[in-house]
Amino acid sequence: MTLRIYNTQSRSVEPFETIEPGVVRMYVCGVTPYAKAHVGHAMSSIVFDVIKRYLTYRGYTVRHVTNFTDIDDKIIARANREGISPDALTEEMIAEWHRETAALNVLPADVYPRATQEVDRIIAMIEELVRQGYAYECDGDVYYRVRAFEEYGKLSHRSLDDLLSGARIEIDERKEDPLDFALWKAAKPGEPFWESPWGAGRPGWHIECSAMCSHHLGGLVDIHGGGADLIFPHHENEIAQSEAALQAEPFARYWVHNGLLQLGGEKMSKSIGNLVPVDELIAQRRTAAFRVLVLQSHYRAPLTFTEEGLEAAQRGLDRITAALNPAAVASEPVPLDPGIAEATRAEFEAAMDDDFDTPKAMATIFALTRAINRSAGDPATRDAVDSARETLQSLLDVLGIAPDADAEPDLIGAAPFIDLLLRIREQLRAGKHWAEADAIRNGLNELGIRIEDGPEGATWRQEN
Numbered sequence: 001m002t003l004r005i006y007n008t009q010s011r012s013v014e015p016f017e018t019i020e021p022g023v024v025r026m027y028v029c030g031v032t033p034y035a036k037a038h039v040g041h042a043m044s045s046i047v048f049d050v051i052k053r054y055l056t057y058r059g060y061t062v063r064h065v066t067n068f069t070d071i072d073d074k075i076i077a078r079a080n081r082e083g084i085s086p087d088a089l090t091e092e093m094i095a096e097w098h099r100e101t102a103a104l105n106v107l108p109a110d111v112y113p114r115a116t117q118e119v120d121r122i123i124a125m126i127e128e129l130v131r132q133g134y135a136y137e138c139d140g141d142v143y144y145r146v147r148a149f150e151e152y153g154k155l156s157h158r159s160l161d162d163l164l165s166g167a168r169i170e171i172d173e174r175k176e177d178p179l180d181f182a183l184w185k186a187a188k189p190g191e192p193f194w195e196s197p198w199g200a201g202r203p204g205w206h207i208e209c210s211a212m213c214s215h216h217l218g219g220l221v222d223i224h225g226g227g228a229d230l231i232f233p234h235h236e237n238e239i240a241q242s243e244a245a246l247q248a249e250p251f252a253r254y255w256v257h258n259g260l261l262q263l264g265g266e267k268m269s270k271s272i273g274n275l276v277p278v279d280e281l282i283a284q285r286r287t288a289a290f291r292v293l294v295l296q297s298h299y300r301a302p303l304t305f306t307e308e309g310l311e312a313a314q315r316g317l318d319r320i321t322a323a324l325n326p327a328a329v330a331s332e333p334v335p336l337d338p339g340i341a342e343a344t345r346a347e348f349e350a351a352m353d354d355d356f357d358t359p360k361a362m363a364t365i366f367a368l369t370r371a372i373n374r375s376a377g378d379p380a381t382r383d384a385v386d387s388a389r390e391t392l393q394s395l396l397d398v399l400g401i402a403p404d405a406d407a408e409p410d411l412i413g414a415a416p417f418i419d420l421l422l423r424i425r426e427q428l429r430a431g432k433h434w435a436e437a438d439a440i441r442n443g444l445n446e447l448g449i450r451i452e453d454g455p456e457g458a459t460w461r462q463e464n
Contacts, residue, residue: 003058005223006300006355008231008255009155013355018222019253023061025217026052027252029209029226029234030066030112033093034075038275039290039305040261042104044227046291047258047299049106049400051223054352057398065216066109067209068094070116071202076191086192087116100278104287105400111216115208119194122203122211125245126183126196134244138174140186140199146179149240155255156232181237183207206237213242213251224252228260228300259302276305285406289314295358295399315452316366318459320396321403323369324389325419329377330457331426336375338384341391344368348395361399368392373457418449422458 003016018024028048031041052062070090079086094112101108115122126142129135134148146152146160153159163179182204187193193200213221219242226235235255242251263276281287293313297303322328337343344364351360372388375381396403421440428437441451444460452459 003353004355005254005256007253008257009250011157014254016254018060019220022059023063024055024223025221026055026062026064026223026225027209027213027217027221028064028066028109028224029230030068031097032069032072032074033090033097034072034078035093036277036279037097037100038277039281040227040275042100042278042281042290043261043294043303044258045101045104045106046294046400048225048256049104050295050299050358050398051225051256051356052107053398053400054356063217064109065111065113065212067212068097068112068114069205069208070094070114071192072205080190090114096279100282103282103405104278105291105402105405107400113212113216115203116192118208118211118215119203121215122207123184123194123196125211125214125241126207128245129183129241132244134240135183136176137198140184140201141174141182142184142198143175143180144183144237144240145176146181146240147177149244151243152240153236155236155239158232158236181206181233183241206234207241209234210238210241210245210251213238214246219246220248220250221252223254223256225256225258228257231255231257258299259297261303261305263305286310286314288402288405289317291399291401292317292362295401296362298359299356314461315454315459317401317403318452318461319373319454320365320369320392320401321461322419322457322459323372323376323392324403325376326386326389327419328373329423330374331423331430333376333378334374335378336371336381336384336388338381338387340368340371340384341388344388345391345395348398352398358399361395365392365395365399368395418444418460422451422460426458 004013005016006013026048028044031037052064055062068090071086075086075089079089082089094114098108126135129144130137130142133145135142135144153163160179183206184196184198185201185204186198187200187202191202193202213219213224224235224238239251243249281290289310290313293305293309294303296313296316344367347364348361351357351364354360368388369392372385372392375385375388378385421444425437425440428434428440444451449460452461
C-alpha cells in the first residue's frame, strides 16, 4: 500500500511523494522557551516523533528541523520579572526541553535553529520581500502586504473579508491595511535588538520559520508540521512569506497538524492554571503510558487528558510488558497461530500507511499482545511465540513505545521474581487456594507493587 497523508491545505488524503526521492525534508514548529513545557507540547512532540520513526522504518532518510523561538514578548517579560537576561532564561528552558523530550523517548531533530542565531538570514529574506513589493517599512517597523499575495488564506481557507470581520487584529494606524503583519519590530527601550537596514529591532514571529526552512532545508519542504492552533495565522503567514520571497510553490508539499489536547474536556489555559507540566509525567514515571494514550487517538483528532485515561493506558502498557517477558507462562497456554507475526506486521503497516492511523496500529499491537499472553509457555508453539515477541518489539520500536522506560533500576532486576510470584498466584487461584493467592497479592501491595487481574492474566507495576 502506498503511504498517504492528510494535507491541511487540500483538506484531503494524498499519496506521499517527496521532492527528492528517498528523502523527507520535515520542519516542525517548536516551542517558545519561556516557561515549563506541558503535556500539550509533549503530545505534539510524540506525534511527529512517530511520523519520523515510521518514515524511517519505511526506508526514507528524514532531515528533521525543529526551531526554538528564543526571542519573544513573553520571554522578555518573564526575564524582566526575574531580573535575568532573555538569553539566560531561554538557555535554561531549552536545556530543560531537551531533558524532557529525551525522557519522552522523542528522537532528537537533526538541527535546532534559534531565531536569535538566524537574524542575518531573516533580514535578508525581509529585504527580498521589500524589494519585490511584498513588504514596506514604517518608522523602523516592516510589515508584510497581505493583499499583495493573491493566494493568502489558501491554507486556512479563509477569505480576506472574513478575516477583516472575524479576526482579532492589532490596530496600528501606520499600517497600510489592518491585515498586514510585522516582519521586523523596531526596538523598544530595555529590549534586545539587532541592527538592520531599518534601524535597531528584532524579528517578528512568523518570518523566522520561513528563513530557517530556506536555510536548513533548501527552501521547500515535504512536511511542515505543528499544532492545529498554528494553521492561522502562523502557517498561513509562512506560506505568504516563503512563496513570495522564493518565487516558488508550494512552500510545503504536505501541511500536517496535530489536534489539540484538553484536560478533562476543558481547553488548557495558563489563565485558569490547568496546565499539566511534562516534568510531572516524568516524576510519576508515566511517560510511556502517556505515549500509549496519545497513540490511541488519531493525531488529527483532539485528545482529552484524564487520570482515568492515563490509568487505562498504563494497564495496556502493563499487558504489553507481560507479553515481552520471555519467562512468562500463561496459566492455561493455548497454541499460537504461526502466521500471526507476519499478519500483524502487514495490518500494522496498512494502518500506518493510511495517514499514520495509530489507533488501528495500536489495535494490532494489542491483538498480538493478547495472543502472546494466552500462549506463553506453550511448548508446541514456542518458536511462534518467540517470533511474535520479536515482531511485537519491532513494532513498538516504530512507535517509540518503551515499556520499561519508566521502571526504577531496582525493579528491573526484581522483575523475574515478581513474575514468578504471579505465576504461582495464578496456579493457586486455579486450584481455588484463595487465601494463599491473596497473601501473595497483599504482600506485593505492601512492597508498592500493584497487581491488575484481566482476561489475559495478571500484570503488575510499581505504585507511584
